[in-house]
Amino acid sequence: MQDTAATKAEVVVIFGGRSQIGQELARLLAPGATVVLAARDAGRLADEAAAVRAAGATEVHTVEFDADDVASHARVVSELIARHGSIDTAVLAFGILGDQARAEADSAHAVAIVHTDYVAQVSLLTELAAAMRAAGPGKTGRGRLVVFSSVAGVRVRRANYVYGSAKAGLDGFAGGLADALHGSGVHLLLVRPGFVIGRMTAGMDPAPLSSTPEQVAAATARALAAGRRIVWVPWALRPMFAGMKLLPQAVWRRLPR
Numbered sequence: 001m002q003d004t005a006a007t008k009a010e011v012v013v014i015f016g017g018r019s020q021i022g023q024e025l026a027r028l029l030a031p032g033a034t035v036v037l038a039a040r041d042a043g044r045l046a047d048e049a050a051a052v053r054a055a056g057a058t059e060v061h062t063v064e065f066d067a068d069d070v071a072s073h074a075r076v077v078s079e080l081i082a083r084h085g086s087i088d089t090a091v092l093a094f095g096i097l098g099d100q101a102r103a104e105a106d107s108a109h110a111v112a113i114v115h116t117d118y119v120a121q122v123s124l125l126t127e128l129a130a131a132m133r134a135a136g137p138g139k140t141g142r143g144r145l146v147v148f149s150s151v152a153g154v155r156v157r158r159a160n161y162v163y164g165s166a167k168a169g170l171d172g173f174a175g176g177l178a179d180a181l182h183g184s185g186v187h188l189l190l191v192r193p194g195f196v197i198g199r200m201t202a203g204m205d206p207a208p209l210s211s212t213p214e215q216v217a218a219a220t221a222r223a224l225a226a227g228r229r230i231v232w233v234p235w236a237l238r239p240m241f242a243g244m245k246l247l248p249q250a251v252w253r254r255l256p257r
Contacts, residue, residue, distance in 0.1 A: 008085045009033055009058050009059070010032065010089065011033070011084045011086065012033045012087075012088065012091070013035075013087050013091070014026045014091045015038045015065060015092050015093060016091075016093035017065075017093070018040075018048065019095075020199060021196070021198075021213045021220075022091060024217030025217040025221060026048075026055075027051060027055035028217055029089060029221065029224075030057035031055065032057075032058060034057065034061070034084055035052050036062070037049060038062075038065035039062075039064075039065055040066050041064075042063055042064045045062045063076070063079075063080065067116060067124070068115060068116055070123040073124050073127045086132070087131065087132065091146040092124060092125065092145070095200075096112075097113075098163055100160050100161070113162050113163055114162065117163065117166035118166040118169045122173055128145060129145065129177060129180075129181060129188075132185075133181075133185075141181075141184040141185030141186045142186065143187075145181075145189065146188075146189050146224065147170065147174040147188060147190050148191045149171040150163075150171075150192060152164040153165075153167030153168035153170065153192075154192065155244060157255050158253045159255065178190065187227065187229075189220070189223055189224055189228060189229065189231065190230045190231075191219075191220050191233065192233065192237070193211060193216045193232075194207060194232075194237050196211055196212065197211070197212050198212065209234055209236055215234070219233045
């Protein structure tokens with residue numbers, strides 16, 4: 001299909017279209033855009049698609065996507081581009097928290113957490129970055145990538161070190177990728193939320209400076225519009241973690257999740 005910035009609506013793809021943050025961000029980015037919600041059991045995304053359509057999207061589509069099936073990532077990205085044109089904004093909103101206690105005794109569970117929260121992200125980001133590098137006028141590159149890291153990866157805590165280590169790896173990879181993309185026409189936004197009150201953390205006591213999916217999505221949308229590289233949600237976490245990096249290890253290891 002013909003693909004020029006002048007003729008096509010912006011294409012926004014939410015990988016993890018069932019996630020609460022992904023849904024909220026899709027609604028904020030929807031006006032005038034073609035939005036694709038990518039998730040497992042895509043046929044069951046009717047309510048999510050309707051909400052994005054009501055938020056002003058010109059078109060809403062759903063596509064089957066299994067983040068853990070890394071062998072399918074190249075195919076999914078190429079099929080999306082063939083169907084809708086180049087991807088303008090890609091949001092990686094999938095991930096799992098896992099069970100830390102189980103992961104300490106069950107290596108398969110530990111690997112599953114790291115696979116979804118790090119390996120699968122690296123795979124998809126690599127495919128998307130390559131496609132976006134080749135997308136601009138004269139193949140100069142065009143597009144935006146949104147990556148959700150976590151303050152859990154800034155300094156890994158004993159209380160959730162499996163999840164935290166995956167986020168630490170993702171944070172480092174995304175930072176390096178952002179540098180590699182500098183000047184290419186492709187922009188990467190790294191989002192570092194703190195504790196998010198939602199389905200993933202149901203039943204857990206909220207940590208200080210917690211936020212909601214709506215707040216994370218709003219901060220992300222503002223950062224995208226401003227062309228920022230990193231956003232902490234809420235912003236007060238940045239100075240707080242600068243201080244927490246200085247805590248002695250004997251104190252740090254006793255901190256809760």
